[in-house]
Amino acid sequence: MSELLESLRRRHDQRDEFARQWSAQGGKVLAYMCDNFPHELVAAAGLLPFRLRGDPSAPASHVAQYVSPDRSSTVAVPAFVDAMLEPLLAGAYDFVDYVVVPHGRKAIEGSYESLTRARAAGTPMRDVKLFYLDKSWVPGAASSAFDRQCVLALAGQLGEWARTPITEAALAQALAEAERGRALLRRLNRLRLERTPRLSGADALRVYSLASAMPRVEHNRLVQEIVTAAARLPARAGPRLYLAGSPQPSTALYELIERFGATVVGEDHCWGARATGCPVPPGPAALERLAERYHRTPVCSIEFPLERALERWRASVRLARPDAVLFFVVSGDELHVWDTPEKAALLAADGIPSLHLSRQGYDVTGRELTDAVGAWVSGLS
Amino acid sequence: MSSTRFKGVRSAKSLDLAREFNLYQRSWFAEVQARAAAGGPIAVVNADAPQEIFRALDIPYVVTQWWSSVVAAKQKAGAYLGHLEALGYPDTRDSYTALAFGSSLDERRDSAPWGGLPRPAILHAVAGGDGMAKLFEAWAEHTGADLYLIERSTSWREDIAPDWWAYSHDRWDELIEPDRLELMVDELKGLIRFLEQRTGRRWDEARFRAVLDLVNEQEQLYLETRDMIATARPAPVSIADTMPATMVPQWHRGTSWGRDAAARLHDAVQARIDDGEAVCPEERIRLMWLGVGLWFNMGFYEYFQASHGAVFVWSIYLGLAADGYIRHYRDDDDPLRSLAARFVNIEEELRGPTWSSQWHLKEALSHGVDGIVVLDHLAYFDRLAFKRAGLPVLELGVSNVDPRGWDDGRIRDQVTRFLEREVEPVAAGRRGREGTPRTE
Numbered sequence: 001m002s003e004l005l006e007s008l009r010r011r012h013d014q015r016d017e018f019a020r021q022w023s024a025q026g027g028k029v030l031a032y033m034c035d036n037f038p039h040e041l042v043a044a045a046g047l048l049p050f051r052l053r054g055d056p057s058a059p060a061s062h063v064a065q066y067v068s069p070d071r072s073s074t075v076a077v078p079a080f081v082d083a084m085l086e087p088l089l090a091g092a093y094d095f096v097d098y099v100v101v102p103h104g105r106k107a108i109e110g111s112y113e114s115l116t117r118a119r120a121a122g123t124p125m126r127d128v129k130l131f132y133l134d135k136s137w138v139p140g141a142a143s144s145a146f147d148r149q150c151v152l153a154l155a156g157q158l159g160e161w162a163r164t165p166i167t168e169a170a171l172a173q174a175l176a177e178a179e180r181g182r183a184l185l186r187r188l189n190r191l192r193l194e195r196t197p198r199l200s201g202a203d204a205l206r207v208y209s210l211a212s213a214m215p216r217v218e219h220n221r222l223v224q225e226i227v228t229a230a231a232r233l234p235a236r237a238g239p240r241l242y243l244a245g246s247p248q249p250s251t252a253l254y255e256l257i258e259r260f261g262a263t264v265v266g267e268d269h270c271w272g273a274r275a276t277g278c279p280v281p282p283g284p285a286a287l288e289r290l291a292e293r294y295h296r297t298p299v300c301s302i303e304f305p306l307e308r309a310l311e312r313w314r315a316s317v318r319l320a321r322p323d324a325v326l327f328f329v330v331s332g333d334e335l336h337v338w339d340t341p342e343k344a345a346l347l348a349a350d351g352i353p354s355l356h357l358s359r360q361g362y363d364v365t366g367r368e369l370t371d372a373v374g375a376w377v378s379g380l381s
Numbered sequence: 382m383s384s385t386r387f388k389g390v391r392s393a394k395s396l397d398l399a400r401e402f403n404l405y406q407r408s409w410f411a412e413v414q415a416r417a418a419a420g421g422p423i424a425v426v427n428a429d430a431p432q433e434i435f436r437a438l439d440i441p442y443v444v445t446q447w448w449s450s451v452v453a454a455k456q457k458a459g460a461y462l463g464h465l466e467a468l469g470y471p472d473t474r475d476s477y478t479a480l481a482f483g484s485s486l487d488e489r490r491d492s493a494p495w496g497g498l499p500r501p502a503i504l505h506a507v508a509g510g511d512g513m514a515k516l517f518e519a520w521a522e523h524t525g526a527d528l529y530l531i532e533r534s535t536s537w538r539e540d541i542a543p544d545w546w547a548y549s550h551d552r553w554d555e556l557i558e559p560d561r562l563e564l565m566v567d568e569l570k571g572l573i574r575f576l577e578q579r580t581g582r583r584w585d586e587a588r589f590r591a592v593l594d595l596v597n598e599q600e601q602l603y604l605e606t607r608d609m610i611a612t613a614r615p616a617p618v619s620i621a622d623t624m625p626a627t628m629v630p631q632w633h634r635g636t637s638w639g640r641d642a643a644a645r646l647h648d649a650v651q652a653r654i655d656d657g658e659a660v661c662p663e664e665r666i667r668l669m670w671l672g673v674g675l676w677f678n679m680g681f682y683e684y685f686q687a688s689h690g691a692v693f694v695w696s697i698y699l700g701l702a703a704d705g706y707i708r709h710y711r712d713d714d715d716p717l718r719s720l721a722a723r724f725v726n727i728e729e730e731l732r733g734p735t736w737s738s739q740w741h742l743k744e745a746l747s748h749g750v751d752g753i754v755v756l757d758h759l760a761y762f763d764r765l766a767f768k769r770a771g772l773p774v775l776e777l778g779v780s781n782v783d784p785r786g787w788d789d790g791r792i793r794d795q796v797t798r799f800l801e802r803e804v805e806p807v808a809a810g811r812r813g814r815e816g817t818p819r820t821e
Contacts, residue, residue, distance in 0.1 A: 042598075067761075070758065070759065070760060070761035070764060071758060075510075075511075076474070076511070101537075103535060104533075105511045106510055106511050107511070109535065112537045113537070113760075113761070116539075116734060117761035117762065120761075120762075121761070121766070130537075132535070132536075132537035132538075134534050134535055136532040136534065136564060137514075137532060138508060138530055138531060138532040138568070140571065141458060141567070142563075142564055142567030142568055142570075142571065143532060143564070145563070145564070145567070146532075146534065146560060146561075146563070146564040149560040150560075164492070182712045213568075302511070302514070303526075304508070304514045304515070304518060304530065305518065306514075306515060306518035306519070306522070333509050334471075334474055334511040334512045335512070335515075337470065337471040337474065337512060337516030338470060338471070338512050338516050338518070338519050339515050339518075339519075340469060340762070341469035341470065342467060342519075342522075
């Protein structure tokens, strides 16, 4: 089993390799931002969907040169957004042919302008084609109809890029594979949800992250292997932690927490266990089912009404049965600032202790943070 | 070092109108407070929300950003943002809106500006920005108000009409994508149903059409006023006059008072031009102010009139009223579509890449502007457009309602250097072209 996990870690360290190989073999790669994205359409069009991810603890020199100076200070941009843009602007993602920017948080949405302006300003990025995928976040029939139109527009654009319309059969197959993948990921997630976890949070995060970087069939095979061999994994003692707050595209924070003997058994950010949820609703037409899923999926923290978002969050925390919750919010992440008092109140009512770390950076190697997390986790033990 | 105790200065108005409008606003606000005290439903709505729906249903509403401007002008921003911080909410983000939320938490009505914001029964906003929806939800929770949020779609298409303002009044359905219009029309219908249920009032389309007609009349008057100011040399008024004289009636649009107030502004500006009156007779430099109003320090706009002959001649308040609000419709059109068309694109018009840059440049050129002072930071395409036109830009990077980061001495020095080193040569060239005397 340890070989399997080592192999997983190696693959994760070279997460871009699958897309590079795909491109080298003549395939087209479509990069996207945000986890609520109908990637099944992309697969059905014969392209490789590739979720952008960068290293938010590394300097983003091209962003600093071409984008940051002209940013409005009214839109806060957390480092993980710059990290997604940096390899594109630097020309390092020369395997990417298309980029879809979704209506997510403002900083993500603003990436469309950032890419456009950086290209105009002469950044060495490849001349990728851009598409903006809108979404109405307000619940209701009007939003459902609008979101459906957005998915149809994307389908039309993909058909143009692929030079052939997406067929119902191809989409149905992509949906089936993705659904199988979600089911497998739910099984995998149980390995850390069970009373005695067997999978570390860091390894779970690696698996989720690879789901948006590999052809789904291959990823499903990988998850199946891990799930099958899980019985051989040693039981993990130590406190169970739930991680709330900003997206964690890298495993660094998980590794820091787990170094002190804890296990991250759940999280609410978009690189984690959200990959297991939100199934495609039943129906006769694959495209309609996918559009409805796109509309219904409340994965982003933009979700409202607040009451429903809090209920969902509380259910997610309770499912994980944590001994404590860590709120880790990075600088510039505004999605978590207005509902944190309410979340803290819910935890207090459930008798769950929590630690709030705000205005953090993604470089978690600092002594102060290490000491704070270490002392807190040790106290839980 | 930034001053945490800076107290702004009021502007010296050239027009009596702004004072008159302010008096009217005080009396109107007292009436709103009385209606709230009697148990009537009061709404608090954001500036970029379709207030015409509330007007047609005769639901009194206070515009969040106007109220924040009052709070800022009364130097209460620091205290009210402190209320938010004490509850664990951020005190530095979305402050133009958060300030009004913070004021709702002030229990001491006697010391509150204008007697304080009445407790809202209804909150309404467009869910733009990362924190806006959650901010309003927290606000609703603390006040017990019913919240109705609507979405606004976004367009990032690159094939927009370079002169979108030429389409926006009469050919708006060519400008805006049908799906986006339909979404907002459906959302407006939902808002109407919600308000009917919440207040017991009934929707009347004839009344709504009358409101829309009044709005179009009012905004047409602003358009004509904007055009007069653009071509007059020297400027008859500065934005210290036009911002409040436009903003206050704008929140009364759809009423005859709003329309008549716009007419009075129009006539007053016309009279000053006819009489040769200028806000700064020694005008040498014409400036554009990009951003919302600096409400805690309106005197800033007059800082450089005496020393440099520098007059702020343009702000979004009159400019957007002229180009962004008018939406004509035919008798057989659905009037809700024309209202939707007013708001679907408003974000793009103000901040969308190339939408706003083309418009800002057009306005700068038509007003004979020599330099641009930006409240916050300038978008890339705006910068590019101004650079190509040879217009210098200064970005202040400050909040318009939170004086805690305002360093008056530093900013005065910064603007002085900007005027003397970058703007004056441009202004001299313009004056030469226009044939106005050089006063080196």
